[in-house]
Amino acid sequence: MANSAATPLVDMRDISISFGGIRAVDGVNVDLYPGEVVGLLGHNGAGKSTLIKILSGAYRPDTGEIRIAGEKADIANPRDAKRYGIETIYQTLALADNVDAAANLFLGRELRTPWGTLDDVAMEAATREVMGRLNPNFRKFKEPVRGLSGGQRQSVAIARAIHFNAKILIMDEPTAALGPQETAQVAELIKQLKAEGIGIFLISHDIHDVFDLADRVSVMKNGKLVGTAKTSDVTKDEVLGMIIMGKSPPGAIPGPGAAH
């Protein structure tokens, strides 16, 4: 659970980024503690995905500072982010469609034989192992992932994130493409990862996906932070009010984007 006395795992301070004169993210502060799930909510275009791409190294912020476990972090690209133990599961799933599950799981971190060649067999074995836990019905190890269903693709993406001992997990609309049973599986998985002390950012435009799983929610609107609240201190309706009207309820700490 959230422990405000400890050092936050992630502390993003005063982050701003502009694209062609539009401030996609404007002076946002969010933080995340070990073993905590923080829901990042807002309409489409509120700036949540952009904010999170800054943390995962896809964009560089114009201003602001990121601290990982109290240390100032310089995240210039996705490789840097992974070095800090930040793994991301993107909304678009970010899989290379033309190669198989093992190739995707190890993309950028391939296992190699002593001769420096790809150890495909070892990678497939590891993939079978991790997929056996995540999605025991998964069979299509030899097929390009374009032939997989939405849920199967999602499990490949999640397997990739957890296989490499992530400390910070970012999940962008993790259940958007899934059926009810697969959604329940992902929820179960999130609880387990949380119990292991991994900090998780859950990004969604749909409050129902997130509210029950999250310890806290941070709401964004038009690139600004409306406010942050513990889910125990606010109701779903109040959070909806934050998302739609930008109104910060009494139980939340208002941000610069809160309506007056």
Add this chain to the structure above:
Amino acid sequence: MSDTTTTAAPAVPPARPASVPPSASSSFLGALEIDVRFLGMVGALAVIWVVFDFLADGTFLTPRNLWNLSVQTSSIAVMSTGMVLVIVMRHIDLSVGSILGVTGMIMAVFQVNHLLPAFGFNHPAVIVLTLAAGILAGALIGALHGFVIAYLGVPAFIVTLGGLLVWRGAAWAIAEGKTIPLVDDNFKLLGGGANGSIGATWSWVVCVVACLAILAATVQARRQRQRFHFPLKPLWAEAFTIVAGCLAVVCATLVVNAYTLPAALARRYAEAAGIEVPPEGLAISFGFAVPVLVALAVGIAMTFLTTRTRFGRYVFAIGGNPEAAELAGINTKRVTLMVFALMGALAAIGAAISTARLNSATNAQGTLDELYVIAAAVIGGTSLAGGAGTVAGAMLGAVVMQSLQSGMVLMRVDTPYQNIVVGVVLVFAVWIDTMYRKRFK
């Protein structure tokens, strides 16, 4: 990552043992694990050969013509292996013909003006340094293209279109339009011909080595799968693959060995070697031509690069989804630069083969080669949408292109009509491939 077999998350409890492999495919082709597409191309090539042999009154399927075909294909085949990677990454390289021209010229001028005075006639260092200079020049030119494409963001089509003009002009400028004759005899071996072939005995050596390699590769693959308890191919399927592979190699060897030196050349060769000429005449086999062996070596090396190394994996991943590759932490710009540098180096190897074959470097060398190279890759199943293609397919595509031209020459079809046929076949082949992909993918 040193320890990658353990994971942080004992996630959803397994409902069944984790890595239970699926049952092996029961269909014939499925069990063989043969690429149906590739098989289709081999079939198409066989049809083309038989039809041409019929139309050209039995002159196509002769050892002599097939041997010539193999030599004529070498240069384009070498370059097509690099074009596969370029196209897989969703780029294009229109400059390979011009790079071939300029690197051929660089090698010729460097050899004649610097290496021969320094080392003397037929010194072994001459061929080594000539090739090194050419390949380095080609790689640098390609790297320059790759830099502009990857780091400055100019589309590959434009950069290499510019390169097509620039390097053709540079080839002219280096020798002021003169044709530079190549004199080093070792270098000339790269062009094939009677001297540039390895003869019957060495051809059989190559044949045996190739068969042993096929056997070893199959056994190694089987062992690897056993190590991790993966489903194995049925033994008959393994045996079938080995026998088919070895049979193909043996047939190729028989064909190239059946092509013998013309009587006059054989007599001259015998006199030079001090062999007594028997009354019924001397049968001296050509065997595999050196440029063909070079092309095969390049093909094997490039297949290894694309399927067994990180670099190759990245090229395909970038072609499949550039954003995903970037987000996975792959340095896509660097890979792009390296692919174009590789393409340039392969164009230089193509240049060595074609200049050695003509015994000289000319200004127009390699003109329009870019189109043949692209056509070979595309006929060989490389998707212009990126992400799909094989080195072997592209080389087979090069053989198809050359077979069409060679066959029409034997049929005495005029050049303009040859071009019409080749153009139509290119479009037709890609249409068939598009239909195939729609239906089966």
